[in-house]
Amino acid sequence: MVWVEINDVTLDDFGDRNAKLGFYIHLYENQYQKWVCNNFIQIKYDKREGKPIDYVGLMNRDWKNYAINPLVKFSYDKRKLIRWRGLWSYIVDNICCGRYLEIWLNEYYIEGLDAYKKYSYVHESLIYGFDEMNRIISLMSFKEGKPILIKAPIDTIEMAWNNAPENNHIVHTFEFGPDGKGYEIDIDYICNMIKDYLEGRNSSKDFQYIAEIESGFLVKLFIQRFYLMLITESDFLKTYE
Numbered sequence: 001m002v003w004v005e006i007n008d009v010t011l012d013d014f015g016d017r018n019a020k021l022g023f024y025i026h027l028y029e030n031q032y033q034k035w036v037c038n039n040f041i042q043i044k045y046d047k048r049e050g051k052p053i054d055y056v057g058l059m060n061r062d063w064k065n066y067a068i069n070p071l072v073k074f075s076y077d078k079r080k081l082i083r084w085r086g087l088w089s090y091i092v093d094n095i096c097c098g099r100y101l102e103i104w105l106n107e108y109y110i111e112g113l114d115a116y117k118k119y120s121y122v123h124e125s126l127i128y129g130f131d132e133m134n135r136i137i138s139l140m141s142f143k144e145g146k147p148i149l150i151k152a153p154i155d156t157i158e159m160a161w162n163n164a165p166e167n168n169h170i171v172h173t174f175e176f177g178p179d180g181k182g183y184e185i186d187i188d189y190i191c192n193m194i195k196d197y198l199e200g201r202n203s204s205k206d207f208q209y210i211a212e213i214e215s216g217f218l219v220k221l222f223i224q225r226f227y228l229m230l231i232t233e234s235d236f237l238k239t240y241e
Contacts, residue, residue, distance in 0.1 A: 031183045035071055038186050044202075044214055071183075073175040079168060087161065088154045090171075091137065092130055099175045101127040104167035105141075105160035112150045113143055122164040127157075 045052055082090045094101055104124050107115040115121035129138035135154045140147055152160075161168050196203045204214040 031071055031178045034183045034185050038189055046215055071176065071178050073177055075173045076170045078170055082171060087158050088135065091127055094173055095130055099173045102172040103127055103161060104164045105157065106163040107160065109156055109160040109163065110141065110152055113141055122167055
């Protein structure tokens with residue numbers, strides 16, 4: 001990205017309270033950026049939660065939200081079908097079709113993870129590749145709360161999967177398609193999200209029919225990730241001064 005200085009203005013101790021700043025962000029054909037812009041996210045704070053600072057909105061990782069992300073093709077397969085095909089063939093076929101797999105494993109069997117040969121702990125991992133000659137699976141999981149890339153034999157993966165009975169009835173698949181279809185920028189929706197942000201309104205109430213309302217206090221914090229306000233005229237800022 002190239003930044004070009006258009007004008008340089010010096011304010012005396014910020015005494016000019018009427019100063020306004022406008023930005024125009026060119027998103028080219030990146031559908032992901034358009035989607036983020038249309039789903040303007042607020043930030044919430046709740047000291048009672050494990051993660052006191054979190055995002056409000058559909059970017060939150062939630063089972064119900066997988067299927068409504070316009071940039072990811074989401075699907076799932078039932079355990080009975082997977083066992084009929086064989087776990088190895090199922091993984092190989094999906095990876096070759098450009099799909100990632102989220103699979104629940106008992107980490108007691110996975111070397112390199114915290115629970116290995118210590119205690120039973122069922123958690124999801126992301127399978128992203130394989131070594132066909134050695135029948136090795138590449139996956140991402142977590143160690144000490146941080147993502148870790150590891151490899152494990154298919155026999156180990158199958159053992160860990162078979163011993164995760166409360167979660168192994170379904171395997172989720174994800175196929176990334178950022179430019180598969182156009183996602184038009186909705187300026188009215190963006191303006192409404194900015195208005196909610198400035199007023200401190202919990203916009204997650206709008207999605208309570210598909211996801212729970214987020215609790216906590218909304219933090220009026222504008223961080224770099226959400227520079228997507230697409231303001232082209234100073235009159236817009238006058239409205240929400």
